[in-house]
């Protein structure tokens with residue numbers, strides 16, 4: 001064993017001791033963060049994302065300003081760093097959360113509850129728990145007394161769940177440090193994210209069709225209103241979909257289709273109620289026939305649109321018809337398409353425009369980071385040392401907080417095989433997970449910023 005390995009081993013033990021010592025304070029900090037219901041609200045003077053998002057940043061500013069150099073970017077973002085030097089490592093977290101509308105929780109979502117070794121509350125895993133872990137890790141690094149050769153900047157945003165306008169604002173005032181990670185994804189590392197297109201098509205409303213509620217999900221429910229016809233023989237073709245029919249006035253009826261929702265980046269896990277309904281209706285509606293030929297039920301790779309493609313790293317293109325909304329004389333359809341790393345949006349859009357004559361409403365190019373950099377190799381080393389498991393870089397269909405940054409990766413904080421109910425009812429973080437996160441991030445800072 002070399003002297004430097006021995007020193008590293010001693011330091012690891014010291015970090016573990018400090019993590020045990022600081023764990024209660026991390027749980028208290030997380031509980032305080034959860035207590036601020038930081039769902040996006042109406043903008044007002046100095047509060048770009050509403051009262052509660054400004055309040056959670058102001059709380060964090062208070063909490064950190066004794067120990068760190070803190071700066072508030074007009075309540076879009078706050079930053080905290082060890083000293084005034086130009087930072088070389090950036091850690092990007094967010095303190096805003098998604099709403100709890102329609103969810104049934106065991107305990108109130110904004111009153112943190114500790115039970116069964118877990119902290120329950122909205123934001124526990126996304127992303128307040130990971131933020132509390134990073135803050136605690138920074139405190140531990142300071143307590144070790146190790147000299148920091150490189151400065152660290154924690155960046156706490158407040159608009160991740162609604163388009164990351166916080167980051168756009170921050171970038172008008174400042175830049176990201178050259179090494180950047182976010183604990184707002186999964187372990188080990190997410191280094192590649194597919195590109196995304198959201199595409200709108202307007203079609204004549206020859207009957208009334210509505211379905212889906214958010215563009216980034218397989219729609220669970222869709223319905224149509226049309227003159228009474230017997231379509232029950234059609235229903236049998238879709239065993240995964242539950243159809244029901246209600247008779248309405250004036251010899252009309254409503255058909256309701258219920259399937260299974262899924263995230264648009266993993267559409268094969270869902271059963272699309274809207275595309276099933278369109279297929280059922282294709283004998284009675286031109287619009288339904290056209291759309292169901294372009295988006296056949298059960299197809300999630302865009303084959304019928306002519307956009308099927310894949311690359312070895314990120315896998316295949318995914319395509320979901322997610323929303324239909326009838327308004328006035330037309331139906332607006334929205335689809336969500338995730339395309340592989342080796343394509344640009346224009347490759348896909350050219351084909352969609354020819355086939356569907358619609359328009360893009362949102363476009364984001366793929367994001368990928370060189371896996372052979374010293375930065376990524378160090379993160380993987382830390383992961384392997386802390387967990388004893390093999391580290392690897394992953395590619396995903398979703399977009400993380402670093403999607404539009406140069407060279408940023410997601411590093412945690414969801415552990416493989418654990419379901420923390422992110423965005424759902426009874427969201428939680430395990431206290432043991434929180435402890436491991438603290439150790440991981442403290443070791444990361446030490447390895448990247450204290451060692452040679």
Ligand SMILES: [Zn+2]
Pocket residue numbers: 094126127160184
């Ligand atoms: Zn998040």
